[in-house]
Amino acid sequence: MPTEPTGPTRQALPPSRPRGFSRRALPGAAGAGLLAGPLLSACGSARAPGSLQVSFQEWGGGEATARFLDSAAAEFMAARPGTSVEVIPLVAPENDYFTKNELMMASARTTPDIVYEDTFILRADIAAGYLRPLDDYIADWPLWDAYVDVAQDAVRDEDGRVYAIPGPTDTRAIWYHRRVLERAGIELPWNPRTWDDVLDTARAIRDRVPDVVPALFYSGKAQGEKASMQGLQMLFNGTGSVLYDEDTRRWTTGAAGMRSSLRFLHTLYGEGLGPPLEAALDPNLTETVYTSWMPEGTVGMVVDGNWIAQHWDDWPEWDSELGLARMPTQHGQGRGFVTLSGGMAWSLPALAPDPDLTWQLLSTMMSTANATSWTVGDNKLANRSDVAAAPGYAGYSPVTGFFTDLVPHADYRPALAPYPQISSAIQAATEAVMTGAASPEAAADGYDAALVDIVGIEATTPEVAT
Known part of the structure; x- marks a missing residue:
């Protein structure tokens, strides 16, 4: 028994x-x-x-x-x-x-x-x-x-x-350090309406608050899925382009949103608005961000998720020192913001x-x-x-x-069998532009070529300009 x-x-x-x-x-x-x-x-x-x-x-x-x-x-x-x-x-x-x-x-x-x-x-x-x-x-x-x-x-x-x-x-949004933005002369609460608002705030931090990383969008192969999800797709999903068309059941090539998103990252790193490359390409970057940069006020803004507050048991002031803003769409179009779940x-x-x-x-x-x-x-x-x-x-x-x-x-990533490989291609494209190894246009072309190689030309369709 x-x-x-x-x-x-x-x-x-x-x-x-x-x-x-x-x-x-x-x-x-x-x-x-x-x-x-x-x-x-x-x-x-x-x-x-x-x-x-x-x-x-x-x-x-x-x-x-x-x-x-x-x-x-x-x-x-x-x-x-x-x-x-x-x-x-x-x-x-x-x-x-x-x-x-x-x-x-x-x-x-x-x-x-x-x-x-x-x-x-x-x-x-x-x-x-x-x-x-x-x-x-x-x-x-x-x-x-x-x-x-x-x-x-x-x-x-x-x-x-x-x-x-x-x-x-x-879900994901922009965490920002109130003290850093105040020192940069940014009015609080901060509610960016467009990508230009985000970049302009990062430039103000760069110019007025020394020894601070202005903005962090995870990028590069070392950051894995964070580079795809918290990095590129929080931009891409605010452009009007789609990675995968549910109606045609095809993956998109020639997406204007891919080029725009990669241009944003190229600007971020090219103008010194992101972290130094040795930090950005460190696979342990998130630990540094959560346990050091954010509590110490050495980063202005970070695109990340709700869960990261669990790292701050030893930082009881985090709620008063950090603010939250929705990630805006490229031009403030549509519903005006993007998040991924x-x-x-x-x-x-x-x-x-x-x-x-x-x-x-x-x-x-x-x-x-x-x-x-x-x-x-x-x-x-x-x-x-x-x-x-x-x-x-x-x-x-x-x-x-x-x-x-x-x-x-919230948007979700395309839950399809090829997505993990496609995510790797996204990570490679972000690394190419952040390191200066390729222009945004060349990196986007490289992504398209990798996409076709992964799923086959018959499973792709060029984006139709509107």
């Missing part, structure tokens, strides 16, 4: 080693070959019935997610005697985590029952055949309708089916043996109480109406209201 577990099991796996293949090749021929073996030979999990596993990324601060999972797993097991839940933290940086996650899902013997998916690579794993659609489950789950539309869209495949349940989210989501691997029981665990994890506790504990934002209205959410951080108000207006 099974005994009732007293708490979830925690199994820590070692950091990933470099693999001999790229995860970005999985949806193609190589990916099909990799997946074919496990699919054809899947002979079931060796785990006992009622034994479930949940994996997640634990890297650079996954403590809040670990606490959330342990608590939800204990709640689930207490309500279902005889079940067990093993929480598996995958200790790996981003790209290694994606690879480790996919290798585990590729076999019925190793797959967890619930996995932690980044929404921007979700469709890559769908295309590889790793994930199970959840439409039959969410049809009877009342909390699905509590999600804002953009969160629901972020976990759908192109065929409209849902493959994940979103976790809490984030990201976030992780929970998926059910296709080869996991007991999806019905697993769904009961997932719905326990994402109950209103558990989702609220996780959101607050991890300095994230609500993308569900029930969490946003829950006691303790609205006031958990001084900036919660500002960033939560941006959630319904």
